[in-house]
Amino acid sequence: MNTYGVIARFDTPVALVHAAEKVRDAGFKDFDCHSPFPIHGMDDAMGLKRSKLGYVIGAMGLTGALFGFGLQTWIHSIEYPMNISGKPFFAYPAYAIITFELMVLFSAFGAVFGMMYFNSIPRFHHPVFYSDKFSRVTSDAFYVSIEISDPKYNEEEVRSFLDKIGGTEIEVLRDEN
Amino acid sequence: MLDNKIKSKAQIRAEKLLPGNQNFTTITDDIAGVPEAKKTPIQWWLLFGFALSLLAIFAGSVGFLIWEGTGIWGINNPVFWGWAIINFVWWVGIGHAGTLISAILHLFRQNWRNAINRFAETMTLFAVICALVFPGIHVGRIWVAYWFLPIPNQMGLWPNMRSPLIWDFFAVFTYFTVSLLFWYTGLIPDLATLRDRAKTNLKRKIYGFFALGWRGGNRQWQHYELAYLVLAGISTPLVLSVHSVVSSDFATSIIPGWHTTIFPPYFVAGAIYSGFGMVMTLSIIARKVYNLGHIITVEHLDKMAQIMLLTGCMVGYAYSMEFFVAWYSGNAYESFAFVNRALGPYWWGYWVMIFCNVVVPQFFWFERYRRHIPFLFITSILVNIGMWFERFVIVVITLHRDFMPGAWAMYNPTIFDVSIYIGTFGLFFTGFLLFLRFLPMVSIAEAKLVLPESNPHHGHQE
Numbered sequence: 224m225n226t227y228g229v230i231a232r233f234d235t236p237v238a239l240v241h242a243a244e245k246v247r248d249a250g251f252k253d254f255d256c257h258s259p260f261p262i263h264g265m266d267d268a269m270g271l272k273r274s275k276l277g278y279v280i281g282a283m284g285l286t287g288a289l290f291g292f293g294l295q296t297w298i299h300s301i302e303y304p305m306n307i308s309g310k311p312f313f314a315y316p317a318y319a320i321i322t323f324e325l326m327v328l329f330s331a332f333g334a335v336f337g338m339m340y341f342n343s344i345p346r347f348h349h350p351v352f353y354s355d356k357f358s359r360v361t362s363d364a365f366y367v368s369i370e371i372s373d374p375k376y377n378e379e380e381v382r383s384f385l386d387k388i389g390g391t392e393i394e395v396l397r398d399e400n
Numbered sequence: 401m402l403d404n405k406i407k408s409k410a411q412i413r414a415e416k417l418l419p420g421n422q423n424f425t426t427i428t429d430d431i432a433g434v435p436e437a438k439k440t441p442i443q444w445w446l447l448f449g450f451a452l453s454l455l456a457i458f459a460g461s462v463g464f465l466i467w468e469g470t471g472i473w474g475i476n477n478p479v480f481w482g483w484a485i486i487n488f489v490w491w492v493g494i495g496h497a498g499t500l501i502s503a504i505l506h507l508f509r510q511n512w513r514n515a516i517n518r519f520a521e522t523m524t525l526f527a528v529i530c531a532l533v534f535p536g537i538h539v540g541r542i543w544v545a546y547w548f549l550p551i552p553n554q555m556g557l558w559p560n561m562r563s564p565l566i567w568d569f570f571a572v573f574t575y576f577t578v579s580l581l582f583w584y585t586g587l588i589p590d591l592a593t594l595r596d597r598a599k600t601n602l603k604r605k606i607y608g609f610f611a612l613g614w615r616g617g618n619r620q621w622q623h624y625e626l627a628y629l630v631l632a633g634i635s636t637p638l639v640l641s642v643h644s645v646v647s648s649d650f651a652t653s654i655i656p657g658w659h660t661t662i663f664p665p666y667f668v669a670g671a672i673y674s675g676f677g678m679v680m681t682l683s684i685i686a687r688k689v690y691n692l693g694h695i696i697t698v699e700h701l702d703k704m705a706q707i708m709l710l711t712g713c714m715v716g717y718a719y720s721m722e723f724f725v726a727w728y729s730g731n732a733y734e735s736f737a738f739v740n741r742a743l744g745p746y747w748w749g750y751w752v753m754i755f756c757n758v759v760v761p762q763f764f765w766f767e768r769y770r771r772h773i774p775f776l777f778i779t780s781i782l783v784n785i786g787m788w789f790e791r792f793v794i795v796v797i798t799l800h801r802d803f804m805p806g807a808w809a810m811y812n813p814t815i816f817d818v819s820i821y822i823g824t825f826g827l828f829f830t831g832f833l834l835f836l837r838f839l840p841m842v843s844i845a846e847a848k849l850v851l852p853e854s855n856p857h858h859g860h861q862e
Binding site for chain 2: 235236237240243255256257258259260261262263264265266269271274276277280284294295298299302303305307310314317318320321323324325327328330331332334335337338339341342344345346347348349351352358359360361362363368
């Protein structure tokens, strides 16, 4: 039987935010605060840095725009210049639409797949799923989890710490085997 | 500290949008209870059977079209664009409300949207699928449908990237893909809720697979929220671009009545108008069948009616401005095209459009009508009848009489024009009813954000 971490339940979003601040101030690094919906101000409470996802999306959007404009230019100026109604081969104002659409398309892929990358999902196994009660976190429960990978992790200390800051239903995550 | 008797603004707002004594648990139970129910409501089976029969009509008619060719339709010379194009524009237009509600109202922090955005996004997806059917089949030769893709033909010649028809392909395709991504991203936390509540192993595996292992940690929410915000941000110009591009199909031609610069904004306003009409129709049915009147409230319907009033007035303004410019331009063909719309052989189509799109929404100035559910239900259907006739006016009435009287002709649809149109409702409702049965129709995570206790700063200062 292996141990993976400790979870503790809190009653309200406010309690969870205050708990996050205390866990952060106690110097833990590998912890997370689980809630059924995003909580305003939680990033600061946990001391998280700004998400880098924006850079990924920006790069993807730029790639899409360049690809769209390049594709059209290449088709009508290089690959097969074709005189249609005497319009110029390099009719760049007419390329605005497809350039824009591909920019949006690529940014959307960047946003969704970038989000999955940063969140490491799909990931179907995670220690928190060893807890039966934890499943309520997607409905109405609020949890703090501290993982064993944290340098300051010590099962007894973490348990009493979580108890001290108001956590209830404290549980050690263990696999079944 | 606030006096307990004085309610904060957030509390008052929340009570209107989520009346009764609701908390995080009841919201989950009420919304997730619908797809989890063991017994499917009898109304659902009736509607589903009806939708399946329409779908059979659709499959039969499209099959016959592919077998026989477009000769089975009423299109002729000069009306080469008949119901297929009308229906395409109509369905794409309906699809606009979804992204408007989820993206633009999200950026403006309009929390009331949280009860209807899932609904509207799903409607968008199926409406755009119905729309995409028509470009696919409208030349009758399905085996050359790949011609609208940007790939060269057997002589190495590419589609003309300077043509609005290819812009249209890119715009609608992008719109569908981005809407799908947006819809799915919004679903991930709710799929996790269904996974965690699943009673059978099979359900837990299926929902769990699509939930991607979501565990609601703030390290996940952080990136998730940014992704969602950016998707909303890029969908906003996208949704405005889609119907603008559709309108370019018309506006870049030189036919009197089509060759106008007012088309892009006018099409977008009409699209939002018809989309809200469809969301209204569907949400009135769903809240009744599933007893969700406390989550999709009269307050929501009222707000949708206000948006319909706004966009209806914009459409009405566009109709009158078209007439004014036709007269003011002094162009005989342009003036004739518009007089012919209102007083020509298809005058009834024009006046149905004016009645449904300009007269009907004026009732929404009055709160009484905005909150009268049977009235809203009937008007929301009238809105979409009106918007269908708007496209009929633009496509058929404009084409049937252009420059030379010698080239004029009347247009009559055939039974197959009608059956394919009716059949797309089968496609739409089959998909939509399956969604209602198996997925949460309201965003569980976002609906909770309307409760004041979801915001840790509530009670401090507004």
